[in-house]
Amino acid sequence: MDHADRFIDLSLADADLAASHVLAAYILKPADGYDFLKTVTHFAAESGCGTQVPLANEDAFSRTLDVIAYQAEASNGLVKLAFPLALFDFNMSDGKASITSFLNLLAGNTQGMAEIADLKLHDFHLPESYLKAFDGPQITIAKHWTHLGRDEAAGGMIVGAILKPKLGLRPKALADAAYKFWLGGDLVENDQPQGNQSFAPLADTLPLMADALKRAQDETGAAKIFSVNITADDPTEMDMRTEAALEAFKATPNSLAFHIDAYIAGPMALTYACRTLPYFISAHRAGHAAVTSQRSNRGYSAFVLTKINRLMGASGIHTGTMGFGRMEGNEADRPIACMIAQNVAQGPYFEQNWHGMKRSAAIVSGGINALRLPSFLQNLGHSNFILAAGGGAFGHIDGPTAGALSLRQAEACWLARADPFDFAADHPEFARAFLSFEQDADIIHPGWRTALPHDITNQ
């Protein structure tokens, strides 16, 4: 008998454990030469109180905290573990739960076990008491919708852009790019590498951004939003960037939102921002594919990453384009966007009840343009999210104002279930998107060159 045999009990099911344990679903493959079930028991032991040998100083209490493997299917590698709640760390200061502790237990040392070849966390389920110990979002997309004068429950697509070029624009050029986008769109988000570079110091850029936003509001008569990147290595620096933004936007505080490069800067940066700033906080995820990629058999999935961002309190979360943009993903990623926005949502292995925790909004970005947007919307089934198009806005042949309008028109085209060629006939910015993104047009709408009027399809 292996000392780790006590860490497996295949007679248990989700329903026996869901109220008292954190449940986690993995796909596991043992390294060559290792037996599947034995590896599972060692994995379960290592996930909680156990290690590679029996421990002389274990006691009756510590054994009650064993992590148990309760499902193990050698045919497909599915392994489910149940983590007793008492294993998790809670804050000394306020008793709150901690994502750092959660990740440490569910995807910590076990990721490096030599007897495991593949180990990826695909889903998890939290019982009500533990879920409620996380902050969740304080500020939601309803704040933006209200600011924009829309329905606060389902205000439709916020036409947003990620500022491009992502690096290299001096303060005036950056503010000018934002201003031109705002003339047609609603929201501008800093691209994630944009910070306090020498050619665009924040002290110079932020006042010009605030001025550009005000001018765009005055000119259009519509509210606008700027999401400023405050990502830094330490909270003091984040505070300094925040203060600079608050000062620059003091005349239009409702136009301000904050942006965190949340995968690279980590849970502390996101949690700190969400706890200290009563503003919309968006979570970018640059770099996440190093861990979440569908081609990676270790780490955790994009679904898991997104779900923990809602727990930490992100108001908006980059959720990807589900195969309709230029980043990795596919149509089956739809539950990622549903899991953060619904009160009860089905994940790949577990249904999660959020027990009234506020929603996070999907931020859709990565290669989306007016031609790709309708199919994305068709797959998602609604347009209640924030679009953050970079090239799809600034790559429009007639500039960012036309780019913004083309994206708004693409949503309208989909909402009306209109024929894109008919719609293009009286929506010139949408029509010119065909010429702007010719390669996409050829794939999505072959025949567009003859279907659309000659003066639109030619430079």
Ligand code: CAP
């Ligand atoms: C988009 C973007 C975003 C990614 C993030 C970029 O620009 O600014 O960071 O979309 O991806 O640099 O790639 P484009 P995700 O619109 O020009 O592609 O939301 O999937 O994390």
